[in-house]
Amino acid sequence: MAKLNIPPPHGGELVYRVIGKKDYAESMAAGAIEFDLKPTTLPDGTPIRHVYREIMSVCYGFFSPVEGSMTSTDLEGVLKERRLESGWVFPYPILLDASEEDIKAADIKEGDRLLLKLKGEPFAVMDVEEIYKINPEEVAVRTFGTPEDNPEVVREPFNEKHPGYMIYKMMNDHVIAGKWTIVNPPKFREPYDRFWLPPAECRTVIKYVKKWRTCIAHQTRNVPHTGHEALMKNAAYTGDIEPCHGILVNAIIGAKRRGDYPNEAILEGHEAVNKYGYIKPSRHMVTFTLWDMRYGNPIESLLHGVIRQNMGCTHHMFGRDHAAVGEYYDKYATQILWSEGIPSFGFEAPPNEVEKGLKIIPQNMAEFWYCPVCGEIAYSESCGHVDKKQKFSGSFLRGMVAEGVMPPKVVMRPEVYKAIVKWWKVFNYPFVNKKYLENLNANLEVDLAPMEIPKA
Amino acid sequence: MVHYIGVILDESRYEQIKGTPIEEKVQSIFGGTLKMLVVEVPEDKSEQILKAFDRARIDSRGFIEDVPVAFRRAVFEEIVKNKSLDIIDKVLERLPEIQELAKKEDEYIPPPEIE
Incomplete structure (x- = not known):
């Protein structure tokens, strides 16, 4: 297999339409x-x-x-x-x-x-x-x-x-x-500013600071538990002649729903994974994209491919029920798209095999669970103790957090939990509630400097 | 179809059921790092719970999740009071009171004191 390199931007040229002067x-x-x-x-x-x-x-x-x-x-x-x-x-x-x-x-x-x-x-x-x-x-x-x-x-x-x-x-x-x-x-505003890395800058950081030749993207809109961490670590074993050099976490930041984790806790929770060495910072980086998530499963996965290819990723991990809500799509719709295509959506072949398609390479992943027999977090396609599996459940963890119980470190890293508690103390609530939404909707994630525009 | 409610036992909760017939029903999960009691809920009753709390849902394990803290507390209180896991009817009798408490939870849940 030939060695891979950072793919070109989708469409051939990176759009940059910002005037700072x-x-x-x-x-x-x-x-x-x-x-x-x-x-x-x-x-x-x-x-x-x-x-x-x-x-x-x-x-x-x-x-x-x-x-x-x-x-x-x-x-x-x-x-x-x-x-x-x-x-x-x-x-x-x-x-x-x-x-x-x-x-x-x-x-x-x-x-x-x-x-x-x-x-x-x-x-x-x-x-x-x-x-x-x-x-x-x-x-x-x-x-x-x-x-x-x-x-x-x-x-x-x-x-x-x-x-x-x-x-x-x-x-x-x-x-x-x-x-x-x-x-x-x-x-x-804080803490968004620390994680804002638009594609041009992200590509430069990947190439010249991190020195990653290959990089796999991780989509998130959640605080990470160890199942997510196992997904990142294991999916990154793909690559070319060696595992991917880097893992780019890219959180989707946009409209929120009650019960979600606050954006701030999501970003700092992921940051804690590298800050405290669960994945070395030299191999792991947290960023975000502004987008009001559409929950379009295979359609959303295409957008994720576009975004992360533009940011400089060679690979993208896709799990079951990717960017999904409810039962509208087949649980494996995203993986079907990226493994065989969906003709009715315009893809006779996977999006990275069609003309003017994407260059990013999919890594379709199954599930991770805790196996008490293996005594470790196991991959569903490898572990033979299916009847003993203990599944990670985001909502189970949310329940534990709400009751003030610190999750065991085999489920959630203590430093990730502390990031949740840090923002819980700021917002008086561990999750998005009415007050958080009112504040976010009124102030958004940004401030703009006053600017006088001359009349024509 | 039966659904489930998982009640996490921290040290203080475990002390309250220690020595009772409930103790032998404690399940140890995630390599013994977490103790939990599992209450079975028949489908008609899980529907009542889902109707009572707008964010409640059944997760991929078949557990009823995203319920208010007040609901979980009530489940545990009834387990302790009745020394049994067959308590879902008793909890449902308390729904109006739990719903009132849940409303306050939307505004404030005290954060844990950790370093």
């Missing part, structure tokens, strides 16, 4: 029509998505080659066969939606330049290429699939209990399409 930023924004970014909400007003996270991820290159809000041609290509107009694979519609009233009130037309404002401050500009109408419910259905149209993996029709489906269904019925450029780069 004030003079250039001001001249780009001068005279633009102001437009306030608003969250997408449920009918009861609960925010479920903020488009600013997508603008950040696009402009810093996580979603390369996407450069902005999709045109109607791109949208149709993505919904029909997960391809952009350029032919490159991309899984999800990325859209700046707006109501007809807001478009009319600001008198926005194709050809205009918009100044997108976040938390009352200038944030990004976009040149409007197209304004078109969508049927949000249709977009939601086609994004995730149906049992009739996608019988290989969709098991139940998507409905209002599915968070990703609701993100698309609750969008406004007009889309403003065009490329985004950030003109007032937001500052991340």
